[in-house]
Amino acid sequence: MRRIRLRFAGREVEFVNREQALRLIEDWAERGTYPVQVVYGPEGCGKTAWLLQSAEFLKELGFEVIYVNPINKEVLAELSIVDLRGEFMRLVREVISQNALGRLAWLAFDMAKELIKATRGKIAVIVDDAFQILGVKESAIYVKALLNLIEYPPESYERIVTIAATSEGVSLREIGRHRWAWSTPMWNMAKDSFKQLYDQIPSNKPPFEEVWKTTGGNPAMLENLYKVDWNIDEVVNKLIKEKDLSHSFIKKWSNHLGEAVNDPDYLWFNAPEELINELIERNLILYFLPKRDPNQWIDQPPPERDPELGIGKYVAWQTPLHREAVRKALRELT
């Protein structure tokens, strides 16, 4: 498989590792997905990079591949029928110019249907970061529509792979209530893979161990730190603002949050649901981590517990920097 090249920290890097996650794609390519595969994980953990690499892989495996990312306004169409591709790209340009980004996800769906009719072959639909744009209710309808495509296609087909990825935990909960999708988490990069990415950044960087402890293996955080010349405070301040860790929010929950920064599992056992929802909505934690059985994770699972990185058995801070943002907001309260 050709490794794709990605923009990272002001340069081009080759897609690193994620061997287990790519084997999973091979497995799905052989068997098809049923029901729809929904992938979730910390923001910036590498979902999009993996999906773009997967699009390349699936193409090599003989699939017609459609990838859409409404948030990045990014679209890939690896289609054997040139006319269909042309028509699809024309519609894509139209909805992007109208800023009707939710329509992008539906265009991918419509195109998958056309592809089934036209090829009866192997079709992959990859929908990245659409749930935020579609909202909770429409996301559920969308996933149901993808499932319908698998179950009641307009023509018989050889195989279908449908994957939807999100960092957003709220719609995930709604979708999880139905049998339409199977959701599997992906964690930040494992230490050895993360080291390979770190090595591609030129010198004048803090030692690897330090960067590992600060980022917990999250490539986007590595990139953010690089961009601000490794000024951790700047990244933390940005997070405080982005996550809207306002005085009133922090004050309201200070007791619970004070415990949770020391042990995220405190949230599992002791925190009110309202707070949990707030933390999930703000993309600060991953809640309800499955067993660290590799079959229950897209790639290598996180450790069973790692207090230093903010990983508990059931709940984890998305990265140590997310935890640090809460910690700093708490400190500034007093």
Ligand SMILES: Nc1ncnc2c1ncn2[C@@H]1O[C@H](COP(=O)(O)OP(=O)(O)O)[C@@H](O)[C@H]1O
């Ligand atoms: N396996 C990888 N190899 C090389 N670069 C990666 C890898 N995973 C992520 N990155 C880079 O890290 C950054 C964040 O990853 P991204 O895929 O955007 O995260 P997510 O989609 O989970 O928010 C991007 O610049 C991406 O190119």
Ligand SMILES: [Mg+2]
């Ligand atoms: Mg992404």
